[in-house]
Amino acid sequence: MQTTIMTVEEIRALATDTLRAHGCDEANAAAIAENMTQAERAGAASHGLFRLAGHVTNLKNGRANGAAKPILEKLGPATLRVNGDGGFAPLAQKIGLDPLAEAARETGIAALAITRTMHYAALWPEVSVLAEQGLAAMAMTSSPPFVAPAGGTKPFFGTNPMAFAWPRKDAAPMVWDQAASVTARGEVMLHKMAGKPMPDGSGLDADGNPTTDPDAILTGAQLPFGGYKGASLALMIDLMAGPLIGEVCSFEAGPPNNTLGGPSEGGEIILAFDPTHFAGAGALDHGERLFEALLTQEGTRLPGARRGPAREKSDQEGVAIANETLAKIQALGS
């Protein structure tokens, strides 16, 4: 795969300019570009510039509102909702996260329902923001139907990611973000682009037969991770990001918006917890003892630990962007 090295600033500028050129206002372009830039910076190409062409398609065909003005409502002492006004998720998240953190600090636990947005389902940015403020956080969202349930053969669930973050004392938060499927959708698309097979057990072809061919999986079905247990998580996430908050389930989201990885309509639920509310000032020290024991006793690393070094490397050396991705962006015109 041929690539071009870009600085973090160049990535942000390319994303911002492209989104502005195709109908995003300044606030929306900045929020989305920041999201994609942080993904590239952290080594998560599946949620970076690669997604820009899909976003533009959604702007061009009118499915996304590039000038969305999300509206925040406080529903009670521990609950908030942001109606995203049909725009992309990042601006709605930006507007909701600080009030969510404030509510969680006041009541110990709080929930933010994000509705009427188009989401492309990297959830670690939003839970990281909360954990950087000293809160534990959990986020869930559904996606168009890509994943067969345990025992099924046709797409029904979304890849339905869930993310969790825990604040650390003198380090970046511990953050994980994982699809209820074996891999994220973007990973299958990137494997197709790179001509590489998927891991065993990743999916089924359109006839329901196991396959590692990313193209066959894209037209067939992805599989949940860990069999019926991953499918149970997918079902929970569908219910929590759908019926619980008055948003669509995966099976209702219909086919994906376009073949370019454009985000789809749907909801997201974000929960925030203040560890000091229940456990007092020692909660974070206690978490540190857990991490320390895990690192020293087992010699393993913490989830998300690659992101910190990836960010440093990106800041120093830039990020390698696939030329195919850049060509697709260029082909969008301006």
Next chain:
Amino acid sequence: MQTTIMTVEEIRALATDTLRAHGCDEANAAAIAENMTQAERAGAASHGLFRLAGHVTNLKNGRANGAAKPILEKLGPATLRVNGDGGFAPLAQKIGLDPLAEAARETGIAALAITRTMHYAALWPEVSVLAEQGLAAMAMTSSPPFVAPAGGTKPFFGTNPMAFAWPRKDAAPMVWDQAASVTARGEVMLHKMAGKPMPDGSGLDADGNPTTDPDAILTGAQLPFGGYKGASLALMIDLMAGPLIGEVCSFEAGPPNNTLGGPSEGGEIILAFDPTHFAGAGALDHGERLFEALLTQEGTRLPGARRGPAREKSDQEGVAIANETLAKIQALGS
């Protein structure tokens, strides 16, 4: 495996009498016996009478307080804590669940922290109670270290189960309850008792080599389901049921209390959500459409669907209890 058929009432009476004979007061004996009885009734032998000998050991050696008087505290509009007074979990849960449901109905979301109890980690009873009141519910608890992290070889995490329930309109709630390990600990113990191998990928022996021998896994390590993704869940559950609520992590819980499946000290967090708070009166209908689509489009069943028919069968035909379990209970004396 030789078994004896017992009626549900006989199971309840045997559990109650045994617990009373070994130091439980009436309230604790009734709550624990009800919990075990419902497990047997639903076909979950791993959390039924099989656990009685372990409970009695904990009473005899003074680790459990059979006359515990759990104390409920309301910490804020959306948060509660029950200090279990060193007793077994069921009475603490019983005292906390109705106030949790009330708080969730008032604020849309609420959390109950259960501390200072001994838990044996079937979580579906408590989330079911909440879902029967129209609430969605999530529960997590840790356990002694039995499970190696992804990439590790020694026990570090507990089996760390998580349960989720969603209320249904004219049916028993949809409920799942699953360990972050490939199987629950009790399943490994029951496989050992029955002389049956575990599924591939269930665990490691004491030298860190993969094995399906339940005995080798019991002295080695169980494995997380789905590789690093199950391990991420185990870590989240350790943090949520430990540092978040001021309770022990799995690695701090020390070795299991005894070899009879006795419960161990630890905490539990239970979250409750009122779907009508966010989504209005249509939330449950929306859930029904999801279940209906899953059942008809894919021909699969819902998680936990076996429990309903198992209960009916148990009520009509009784439950087959392993004679070895009954012999162990008899050997406890009175």
